[in-house]
Amino acid sequence: PRFRLINDDPLPSDWVGRPWALHNGFLASSPNSEWILGIDADTIPHPSLVCSLLETATTEGYDLITLSPRFILKYPGEFWLQPALLMTLVYRFGAAGEIGSSAERVMANGQCFFCRRSLLEKVGGYTSAKGSFCDDVTLVRNIAATGAKVGFLDGANILKVRMYEGMAETWNEWGRSLDLKDAATSAQVWGDLVFLILVQALPLPLLIFSAWIVGSGNTTLPALIALGLNGSLVAMRIGLNAAVLQSYDRSSAKGAWLFWFSPLADPAAVFRIFLSSTRKPKSWRGRVYGG
Template identity: 75%
Template sequence: MQLPAVAILLSRLLKGPTRHPPLEPRSAAPDSFGVVSVVVPTLNEAERIKPCLEGLTRQSYEVREIIVVDSHSQDGTADLVKTAQERDPRFRLMNDDPLPSGWVGRPWALHSGFLASSDHSEWILGIDADTQPHPGLVASLIETVYSENYDLISLSPQFILKQPGELWLQPALLMTLVYRFGAAGEKNSPPERVMANGQCFFCRRSLLVQLGGYTSARGSFCDDVTLARFAAAQGARVGFMDGAKILKVRMYEGMAETWKEWGRSLDLKDAASPGQIWGDLWLLLCVQGLPLPMLMLSALLVGRGNTTLPAIAALGLNGFLVAMRIALNGAIAASYDRSQAKSAWVFWLSPIADPIAVLRIFLSSTQTPTQWRGRTYGN
């Protein structure tokens, strides 16, 4: 059962050396004045939106406007945006209308911001409130899409980790994405395997008009991937790239919140067919969930004198998978900012969390969220 899964995994990982290099900060070009409208959806983000607002302020003249679409926050989020507006007139605060039936809150806020944006902007940049944009982020996005003829690109960030529990679990959860879709920057993925990240989602305005804004992802809890795959299926050129040098994010506080909040969206079931979902679960089980337990079991059997071919093969194969996973932990180290972490060394123990991470994807794949980003949804 494991052998064909290992072959599929290796075929994906071996593309790593040819992937698109990480994006670098850039300076704005003279002809890019006012070509971008930024849309930031918010709901009770007062505790973490300040670095996002500050990072957007540091973007240059290529940003025409920064529209913060607030879903009637009760924690002072709006006041922070108004304070930012006093320093930077590009900020504009608006409230979205009541959530229509069949919509999830985040795509509804993004759709509302898109409809309210200037027709003179050629690009729409969706940015989450928990991100920390570096200077030169938007200029780098513009240079990439124009030089490489993309219609839509999104970025994987550098994750800020602080607590030991998240240092242990979060990299294992991230590895479920790497094993299923390869590393950020891979090229020419078929539409049904396209990856995306809504934390930094840069789309040609004319493409969004063609797609009807965010309506195709209105009921999706992974609206970023749903919309990107829909765009790719319509013939758009879509890319998912490494943005660790120009974008940071502090997603969740601690292990429990990481398990609950991020874990329930990583299955991507709203953007995939049942066959894809179960195929990915089989792959994760074989190459990430089983290797450590199988290695321990086969080592025990061989140590007790069981030198049959199945026992030796299981020991060798799963030893290889565990060793590869340890090496990949080193490969993704640059995707993490551990400078503020307590017990940063716990990061290197994350391969031990792999069976738990795979279990989380299994659980999420069989459940539909009833609560998401401060909202409650019915069945």
């Protein structure tokens, strides 16, 4: 059969559930296969997905490709919060399709993971990401460190995903892994957090404050510089919001207009990154973990 359901062995204490399941799927795959495709159950792939991946990998020489999807959002709160959380990734690692990142700054999305079998065999399958709650980024960065050509590409036209139901679930479930601390050093995590505070969380409040200062008659050079700098950062954020619009499926949405107000959620989004940076997840998708 083209599709075969398999049962994993009991989860070892030093593994997280998702990489354990993926590792077992890899071990059960045909040893004669050239490529391994990992795809999440909540995705909606276009019929041309596999052909597109294979053609791109062959013509552009990729050893591993992951895709950014088109997000299916349905409720007002999602449209306000989710783009702000997504923007924390864009600010730190750039948009999908960017090239030239060092191995430790490579971005990835395991919802669609296309990799040469020989490469996965070389790194021992998913073992290097066995304890990671962001196993996709951890594994891809480990593979990139071997010298393989990896790509994080725009897949909005061939992959859709409905990740979470509502704003609260988006905050709790997606927000807890966006710090990527399991795929980075402490210096990277905290350096990125400071960067997000400066370029995403503070500009809008500081723009309002500096505009009030200047409007009150304080036209000193520091006040004008603060107004101009924060105004530029807010304008850039609005431009980035427009740029990611194509990454959203709004066909069944309520309150989609709140997407344009997502910059107002930026301070909350960065605060969520701070919270996840300081906490180790103790539960994930219904499974409870120790420590």
